Amino acid sequence: MTISQEHYLPESVVAIFPDQYSREYWDRIARGELAFQRCAQCKTFRHPPGPMCPKCSSFEAEWHTVEGKGTIYSWEIVTLALNDALADYVPYNVVLVEFPDAPGVRLVTNCIDASKEQLSVGMPVEVIYQKYSKATLPRVRKA
Amino acid sequence: MTIKDIGAIVGVGHTDFYKRGQSGDQTELELMLKATMVALDDSGLTPQDIDGFSFYASGFDAGLLATALGIKELRYSTIMSGGGGGSQGTIANAVAAIQAGYAEVILCTKALKSGGDTGRRIGRMGAEPRTGRVGAGAADWDFYHNFGLTSPGQSFALMARQHMHKFGTTSEQFGAVAVSTRFHASRNPNAIHQMPITIEDHQNSRMIADPLHLLDYCLETDGGTAVIVTSAERAKDLKAKPVYVGGAAMGGPGPFGQGIFYLQMPDDIFHWSGHKPVADRVYAMAGVGPQDIDVAEMYDHFTPLVIMQLEEYGFCKPGEGGAFVEDGGLRFDTGRLPVNTHGGNLSEVYLLGLTHTIEAVRQLRGTASSQVKDAEVALVTSGPGILPTSAIILHN
Ligand SMILES: [Zn+2]
Numbered sequence: 001m002t003i004s005q006e007h008y009l010p011e012s013v014v015a016i017f018p019d020q021y022s023r024e025y026w027d028r029i030a031r032g033e034l035a036f037q038r039c040a041q042c043k044t045f046r047h048p049p050g051p052m053c054p055k056c057s058s059f060e061a062e063w064h065t066v067e068g069k070g071t072i073y074s075w076e077i078v079t080l081a082l083n084d085a086l087a088d089y090v091p092y093n094v095v096l097v098e099f100p101d102a103p104g105v106r107l108v109t110n111c112i113d114a115s116k117e118q119l120s121v122g123m124p125v126e127v128i129y130q131k132y133s134k135a136t137l138p139r140v141r142k143a
Numbered sequence: 144m145t146i147k148d149i150g151a152i153v154g155v156g157h158t159d160f161y162k163r164g165q166s167g168d169q170t171e172l173e174l175m176l177k178a179t180m181v182a183l184d185d186s187g188l189t190p191q192d193i194d195g196f197s198f199y200a201s202g203f204d205a206g207l208l209a210t211a212l213g214i215k216e217l218r219y220s221t222i223m224s225g226g227g228g229g230s231q232g233t234i235a236n237a238v239a240a241i242q243a244g245y246a247e248v249i250l251c252t253k254a255l256k257s258g259g260d261t262g263r264r265i266g267r268m269g270a271e272p273r274t275g276r277v278g279a280g281a282a283d284w285d286f287y288h289n290f291g292l293t294s295p296g297q298s299f300a301l302m303a304r305q306h307m308h309k310f311g312t313t314s315e316q317f318g319a320v321a322v323s324t325r326f327h328a329s330r331n332p333n334a335i336h337q338m339p340i341t342i343e344d345h346q347n348s349r350m351i352a353d354p355l356h357l358l359d360y361c362l363e364t365d366g367g368t369a370v371i372v373t374s375a376e377r378a379k380d381l382k383a384k385p386v387y388v389g390g391a392a393m394g395g396p397g398p399f400g401q402g403i404f405y406l407q408m409p410d411d412i413f414h415w416s417g418h419k420p421v422a423d424r425v426y427a428m429a430g431v432g433p434q435d436i437d438v439a440e441m442y443d444h445f446t447p448l449v450i451m452q453l454e455e456y457g458f459c460k461p462g463e464g465g466a467f468v469e470d471g472g473l474r475f476d477t478g479r480l481p482v483n484t485h486g487g488n489l490s491e492v493y494l495l496g497l498t499h500t501i502e503a504v505r506q507l508r509g510t511a512s513s514q515v516k517d518a519e520v521a522l523v524t525s526g527p528g529i530l531p532t533s534a535i536i537l538h539n
Binding site: 082 | 282285287293300302304305308350351353354406409413
């Protein structure tokens with residue numbers, strides 16, 4: 001998967017502080033791979049990653065790589081920047097994306113190439129990766 | 144056994160209300176003490192009568208408040224987790240403690256400086272640069288913050304969009320909530336914003352997080368609130384006309400979880416405010432249904448959440464909340480259901496919940512600024528968005 005240096009939001013707001021549950025997620029993202037945690041026993045996905053399966057209470061987890069093609073579940077256009085670092089970046093969108101190969105997971109991200117008029121619930125998108133100095137982030141574009 | 148009719152609210156009070164930052168050098172403690180003295184005066188009780196505290200959200204120190212108030216003996220103190228969702232739960236916890244025999248006169252209080260003693264601003268929760276992990280689940284922020292999702296309003300915008308998508312709810316219908324609420328505020332001398340607005344004003348107001356306009360947002364304000372709860376028995380001998388707690392409930396659907404800071408809720412509850420099970424339980428305990436509610440004070444930090452609550456509390460069918468609020472549907476005089484008759488969080492003041500309790504008490508005493516004729520039963524809800532939320536039903 002392509003990892004691009006182009007940025008949707010500025011370098012200064014990007015920072016990750018992984019814990020023992022999320023570190024694997026971010027390590028894989030850095031390699032251009034979108035994978036979600038799921039229960040090793042009953043295969044139920046959980047996101048964000050955590051210690052226990054809410055369905056069967058197993059503490060055994062595994063990582064499942066998804067193809068990165070999904071659909072928009074909800075979206076908004078942020079027009080007031082609450083963080084000074086984002087002031088020059090409004091309006092920007094925030095989208096919630098669902099993936100057919102990871103049911104139950106919604107990824108909060110941004111769609112890098114869709115205008116307000118183009119965004120809609122159910123719109124197909126695909127994941128791309130943007131590399132920052134402190135982390136790589138998964139974003140989506142129109143599919 | 145339930146707490147039905149075991150307890151009563153016998154005093155309510157609040158400070159002046161201030162726009163954010165205009166409360167001067169008064170601390171949250173000072174605002175809390177001032178509100179408490181007003182509530183005590185309302186009830187005819189004194190600080191020495193208080194023997195319990197019931198808190199929610201943050202900013203409390205029972206020891207500090209006990210000494211500052213000069214109470215004789217503290218016998219009980221409890222605090223609900225979560226935010227404004229705990230506001231009505233404090234009344235529930237107070238009555239439960241009275242029933243258990245822990246205490247007899249319980250103070251429920253909240254003060255807020257949204258400019259903050261600490262400079263924090265709740266509307267910008269999550270917007271500050273992060274410097275590292277604090278506590279369980281802190282790493283979850285990585286999944287939101289990096290994508291510019293940095294405030295409650297931005298999260299609620301995503302939930303509002305789903306309600307629009309599923310049911311065809313419109314921005315103008317969100318606006319109708321704001322217009323009715325402001326109409327009530329225009330009749331309330333305490334309200335911060337008293338200038339009436341129209342749907343056009345709403346539509347022309349600045350977009351903050353599309354689909355939410357500025358006028359879909361609650362205020363950022365400073366002030367203090369207090370409610371005094373005692374047993375129904377003792378309430379009979381006090382100064383104020385008692386308002387009885389007919390039912391109370393707290394919680395919400397487990398998968399709703401952190402709600403706005405989570406967004407993984409199952410599809411069938413994503414467009415909810417998380418109140419449905421609380422609604423069912425509060426009605427069951429009080430032995431009433433939506434048809435019996437004369438006035439509803441519903442936590443309104445964002446207009447779409449009022450529409451969602453109207454559906455979950457059964458005032459209309461799921462998806463019909465938008466139509467319900469149109470054409471002044473929430474007005475105290477001509478509406479389908481009087482809602483937020485004081486001006487709510489949207490226009491009166493936003494202090495995280497007890498102002499709705501205070502208004503319900505005034506309605507049942509017959510002293511509200513927009514008085515619902517012969518009001519006998521009131522519903523009060525608390526902040527939808529994360530668990531736990533809570534609600535009470537009051538009657539006179
Ligand atoms: Zn499992």
